Amino acid sequence: MPIPVLLVLCVALTDALTAFPPKFLVGNLNKDVVVKCNTSKLQVAWTQNGEPEPMAELLAEGRTLTILGLDLPATGNYSCWDGGVLLDSTYVVVGNSGEEGRNVSCQAESYRGSFHCSWLGPHSAVFRARLTHSNGSVGDWVHAAGHGGRFSTSFTDPSFCPFAEELRPLQLSFEGISDTSFLNFSIHFFVRDIVRPDPPQELTARMQGGQLHLAWAPPASWSLPKSYFALLYWLQYELPNGTQVDAFVEGTEKMSLQERVQRVRISCQDPYTNSSWSPWSGWWEVDTAWLRGG
Template structure:
């Protein structure tokens, strides 16, 4: 499933966040912001990104720091100290100021209530995300993995029932930070709309006289029982002249081929919901299925 979401986000400088901070505040551009130090100490000193005297306009009143005219140079990690002892930190960012588009793709392997979402951004950022379950409860914030601008997170909805009709969509909430900006948005979807099975497994080919007998098993990750969670299988075989032929099988895990084939592979889908086909299995060489002939001396 692909979701297009309208966002506004400033581009981040080179030194970007690598993890979502535990504490942050979002302010308006050119507005004032109050940052508080969570401590019983009455007198503290403040640093911004490790600098004791940054070139920004602030008012320091003990445990409280007021930032005047918040702008991009004033964003970052504010830390309060008692001497050399770190007391508290707050990451300060501004509201987004430029519209962006973000693509979020979610996929489930079965109807077990687990799925994975991924997205990409062209700038350094840190994200966190959580799920609103089908019973309305909020899930815990889920860590987000990142690699070269691609982000992903895995979820499990313990309240999801694979045998019940989905009456309400799931809601995924996502928060993101760059060094200067903040975004917050949600997407809604039904699990039935994002299901894409894994490839079928254990494909075997046996030659029986002039016919080829093919057998396979459902994906190991697919929901059970098979009588309830049926699959439609798509066999593709390549003839000796290179022509590829498709054959569809439903309600069975074996079939016969009358034609001579060079190789075969298989895919599957849920025939009653989203029409997404699984990836193909690896090609199975039919020559390997031919029985060995004993050499007589």
């Protein structure tokens, strides 16, 4: 029985990749690929991307479909049918070297075992990734969010111990499927190499005894206790003539200045791993505070 036209149109509209397909098959370019329908039916009908007359050169035998000489037009979603009943679907793609998508950047806000990664890939692709934990166990696949060819997702390693020395790197494995190709690649890294703190918080300024007293707090996301997870602070303040002055403070969250200061901002860094500096806090206008104190 032919597949109803309305049903074919509905399938065609939903065949675009919006999530990682639950069943896919990676073939080699110009090689035959065998697709099997998971059914007890002896005879089935096939569609490619919802079309009852696929562009590919095919050989159908019972529950098996052979794509003869896989090329890019022959890729896509192959569905087997019993009349108007969908039985099974397999997304067929061509293997790729994975050069696209290797530009991965990961960042952790602290040593709590959570981090965020982003990477580039084909605009039409969907990606998933999984983490090999610090204890050697392999996590579940996590589906990535994507927009305009940039993809991202977050991970947590429950076995990560912030007080122990990292003896083995974490491994992230990535799989991507575009409308025609399959990509896979992996990266290795230590958490200590991707830490970038959030900006310090609660920056305040007050006049007392002819000095401007600044105080602040570590980022709310930073690991505790502070005595173990120390931070190096970088203060940058601006004088009324526009001159900018840098000052570095470690082991405390306060500082006193005698200069007439117009505004100040602050950043921080883990001094023991030479991590990246945090983003700057916003400028804190302090000249009016100075005038009130005077």
